[in-house]
Amino acid sequence: MRTLTYFVATSLDGFIADPKGGFGDFLFEGDHMTAIVEEYPDTLPAQIRDTMGVDAPNQHFDTILMGRATYQVPGGLPSPYPHLRQYVVSTRLSTTPDDVQVVADPLAKVRELKEESGDLGIWLCGGGRLAATLLPEIDELILKIHPIVLGKGIPLFAGDFPTARFGKASTRIFDTGVVFTTYSRAETS
Numbered sequence: 001m002r003t004l005t006y007f008v009a010t011s012l013d014g015f016i017a018d019p020k021g022g023f024g025d026f027l028f029e030g031d032h033m034t035a036i037v038e039e040y041p042d043t044l045p046a047q048i049r050d051t052m053g054v055d056a057p058n059q060h061f062d063t064i065l066m067g068r069a070t071y072q073v074p075g076g077l078p079s080p081y082p083h084l085r086q087y088v089v090s091t092r093l094s095t096t097p098d099d100v101q102v103v104a105d106p107l108a109k110v111r112e113l114k115e116e117s118g119d120l121g122i123w124l125c126g127g128g129r130l131a132a133t134l135l136p137e138i139d140e141l142i143l144k145i146h147p148i149v150l151g152k153g154i155p156l157f158a159g160d161f162p163t164a165r166f167g168k169a170s171t172r173i174f175d176t177g178v179v180f181t182t183y184s185r186a187e188t189s
């Protein structure tokens with residue numbers, strides 16, 4: 001069974017973007033970025049891969065799920081992750097490129113994708129609203145915690161949902177002050 005991983009950058013106080021959806025306060029240079037480029041090239045959008053000359057094979061994910069607001073982030077390409085199977089969750093998006101599929105029921109889609117065979121996982125890119133819907137299906141959380149306090153913005157999980165418990169954390173600390181923390185779903189949740 002394939003796993004769903006919410007791999008996301010967050011502030012110390014749990015915001016993934018500022019109130020307008022921008023993430024200019026996050027750090028995009030330094031040793032944590034080197035780790036992302038070397039170990040998670042699959043999570044870099046096409047324009048960054050092109051700029052940096054990254055053409056590495058996917059290491060963790062072969063599929064991405066994005067909420068419509070994440071997909072339509074200003075400056076984003078119509079096919080932002082062409083090296084992955086791309087799904088956008090939306091009830092009102094009608095036109096997308098051939099390699100970007102629109103999904104209306106994300107829970108059903110994730111359960112279907114998880115049943116597929118394959119070595120690589122499914123990346124829940126965000127945003128907070130989609131993550132709240134998919135929380136019952138999230139197997140792994142990888143939080144890229146940036147050393148900033150935003151005070152307000154788009155929450156890591158936005159909406160009403162029952163408590164979910166994670167355990168078995170591991171942590172990597174970078175010179176930039178960014179910390180990657182990985183949690184697995186607790187057995188009892």
Ligand SMILES: NC(=O)c1ccc[n+]([C@@H]2O[C@H](COP(=O)([O-])OP(=O)(O)OC[C@H]3O[C@@H](n4cnc5c(N)ncnc54)[C@H](OP(=O)(O)O)[C@@H]3O)[C@@H](O)[C@H]2O)c1
Pocket residue numbers: 007008009010016017020021022023066067068069070071073089090091092093104105106125126127128129130131133154158
């Ligand atoms: N820090 C990071 O690593 C990171 C990663 C990703 C995103 N972000 C940020 O997150 C922000 C967007 O997050 P967000 O929480 O506002 O929005 P979002 O989750 O990206 O998108 C919300 C939209 O997705 C669709 N959707 C979500 N859940 C649905 C469901 N259960 N059923 C049907 N449709 C559903 C709806 O689209 P329709 O209205 O079309 O139905 C909804 O309006 C962006 O500004 C982006 O910058 C940050």
